[in-house]
């Protein structure tokens with residue numbers, strides 16, 4: 001059983017430069033707490049107008065932000 005995505009998957013996404021799945025923020029739930037900004041391994045999230053915003057080209061679909069957001073404001077789709 002695979003516990004998580006293999007590391008080569010993450011890096012292959014970076015090198016491809018194209019991601020089929022990306023993190024999407026629900027602005028109605030986001031409190032701008034910056035937890036996701038600090039934890040994203042790809043530095044793909046920034047705060048704009050007090051809400052998290054994901055750079056789709058930088059996101060590697062690791063789902064870390066989905067797991068750690070205290071407001072459950074992020075989904076990957």
Ligand code: SF4
Nearest residue numbers: 030031033034036069
């Ligand atoms: S962790 Fe969640 S609530 Fe906090 S800034 Fe990111 S998306 Fe918004």
Ligand code: SF4
Nearest residue numbers: 040059060062063065
């Ligand atoms: S899915 Fe991963 S890489 Fe994409 S924004 Fe969330 S933490 Fe960053």
